[in-house]
Amino acid sequence: MVRKVLVANRGEIALRVLNACRELGIRTVAVYSEADRNSLHVKFADEAICIGPPRPADSYLNVPAVISAAEIADVDAIHPGYGLLSENANFAEVCRASNIKFIGPPPEVTRLMGEKEKARQAMKKAKVPILPGSDGVLATAEEALHWAHKVGYPVILKAKAGGGGRGMRIVRSGEELPNLFMAASTEAANAFGNGDLYMEKFIEQPRHIEFQVLADEHGNVATLNERECSIQRRHQKLIEEAPSLQVTPKMREEIGRTLKHCLTEIGYQNAGTVEFLMDEDRQLYFIEMNTRIQVEHPVTEFVTGVDLVKAQILIASGERLENILPAKIPMRGHAIECRINAEHPSKFTPSAGKITAFNVPGGNGVRVDTAQYAEGVVPPYYDSLIAKLIVHGQDRAEAIAKMERALSQFIVQGIDTSIPLHQAIFQDAEFRAGEFDTKFMERFLAAEK
Numbered sequence: 001m002v003r004k005v006l007v008a009n010r011g012e013i014a015l016r017v018l019n020a021c022r023e024l025g026i027r028t029v030a031v032y033s034e035a036d037r038n039s040l041h042v043k044f045a046d047e048a049i050c051i052g053p054p055r056p057a058d059s060y061l062n063v064p065a066v067i068s069a070a071e072i073a074d075v076d077a078i079h080p081g082y083g084l085l086s087e088n089a090n091f092a093e094v095c096r097a098s099n100i101k102f103i104g105p106p107p108e109v110t111r112l113m114g115e116k117e118k119a120r121q122a123m124k125k126a127k128v129p130i131l132p133g134s135d136g137v138l139a140t141a142e143e144a145l146h147w148a149h150k151v152g153y154p155v156i157l158k159a160k161a162g163g164g165g166r167g168m169r170i171v172r173s174g175e176e177l178p179n180l181f182m183a184a185s186t187e188a189a190n191a192f193g194n195g196d197l198y199m200e201k202f203i204e205q206p207r208h209i210e211f212q213v214l215a216d217e218h219g220n221v222a223t224l225n226e227r228e229c230s231i232q233r234r235h236q237k238l239i240e241e242a243p244s245l246q247v248t249p250k251m252r253e254e255i256g257r258t259l260k261h262c263l264t265e266i267g268y269q270n271a272g273t274v275e276f277l278m279d280e281d282r283q284l285y286f287i288e289m290n291t292r293i294q295v296e297h298p299v300t301e302f303v304t305g306v307d308l309v310k311a312q313i314l315i316a317s318g319e320r321l322e323n324i325l326p327a328k329i330p331m332r333g334h335a336i337e338c339r340i341n342a343e344h345p346s347k348f349t350p351s352a353g354k355i356t357a358f359n360v361p362g363g364n365g366v367r368v369d370t371a372q373y374a375e376g377v378v379p380p381y382y383d384s385l386i387a388k389l390i391v392h393g394q395d396r397a398e399a400i401a402k403m404e405r406a407l408s409q410f411i412v413q414g415i416d417t418s419i420p421l422h423q424a425i426f427q428d429a430e431f432r433a434g435e436f437d438t439k440f441m442e443r444f445l446a447a448e449k
Helices: 011-023 040-044 063-073 089-097 107-114 116-125 141-151 177-192 249-266 297-304 308-316 396-409 419-425 440-448
Strands: 004-007 027-033 047-052 077-079 155-159 169-171 197-201 207-215 221-233 236-242 270-278 284-290 334-341 357-359 366-370 385-393 411-413
Touching: 004 011, 004 063, 011 027, 011 040, 011 308, 011 366, 011 385, 027 040, 027 063, 047 063, 063 089, 077 308, 089 107, 107 116, 116 197, 116 249, 116 284, 141 155, 141 177, 141 197, 155 177, 169 177, 177 197, 207 249, 207 308, 221 249, 221 297, 221 440, 236 297, 236 419, 249 270, 270 308, 297 308, 297 334, 297 366, 297 385, 334 396, 334 419, 385 396, 396 419, 419 440
Parallel strands: 004 027, 004 077, 027 047
Antiparallel strands: 155 169, 155 197, 207 221, 207 270, 221 236, 236 334, 270 284, 334 385, 357 411, 366 385
């Protein structure tokens, strides 16, 4: 077992990792920027070290500062959480060179899955279904035109090195492709330092389905079923749930078997999420893999009973999956998560400032992951997520009822939040019936105007 872990993150995920470590009897070290001096992850860690000014580039993304803190505190492992340095293969390599265990996959695997087109080809080789598209990176707009004609419009241009909707453009005709190619490449270069693009067939009304995986360091891989993440705005998820109403037991078993084979072949280790689009014929197509714990991991924890963060730490300690997971992964009831963001619920503009009142809901089957509190300050420098509200019911109808009740009791004053938006979504007939896709929010917001 690792004895001391540095948590290279902030906010609710940092607190989540600290809690898992404490329950495992592991000492913890928090790192923080000057803006987070009074944050709860700083208060509840065994030790805390300031690593720089508020800007992420000067603190949480500053690899030398994080490694220096780890060496000063004499830790033997670093948990990166999600975002920030969690999928930075160079950081994982520096950890390895510093003889510090990185709680995540090996840097070689992170790098492979981080280059979207290479990941796509690796999945194709393992017979994981992928969307028709270019064989690799597109050198020019002319080459993109060739592939678009071959694949058939509409197509989508994607950044080789990115995600989150940046460096992505939908192309519906040859006339608009050259300008969109240039715009996507420029955006990708600015966002990721790499303007390379590849192309896929574009599905008009897909659902977004992802599979949670765990892999130990002895070649064993397990899938922990799927999550539905179709309720999103500008490729940013708002609501997640498990299981998906569209995935049958047969599909779940087949995809799970294929993923186990593929991830064993590439030497995957620790937690990860394999993301798919589902078309109108309920066919799944691989789009990318996230080589870290996901924001929405609590919905999987609710329906399987598996603590994914503890599992990450135990895997990094050399434990085998057979000693961490039940022989058969259960699917118990239904879980839903709402991301509570510090932003105006209709304008979607950030809302930093001091929280004057803060009350979280409770009760059977209700969980709140947050690092906020009354009189706490939401700084303007970081992601707007301030809390995750997760509920669990015997079925989807009960989970929806619990979520509506919990949202009505979640009080945040002093700043704007997305709580009113979530309440409106849960009143929508299309959402309640489970009849939605990734375009749901476009239709919903248009109807609200």
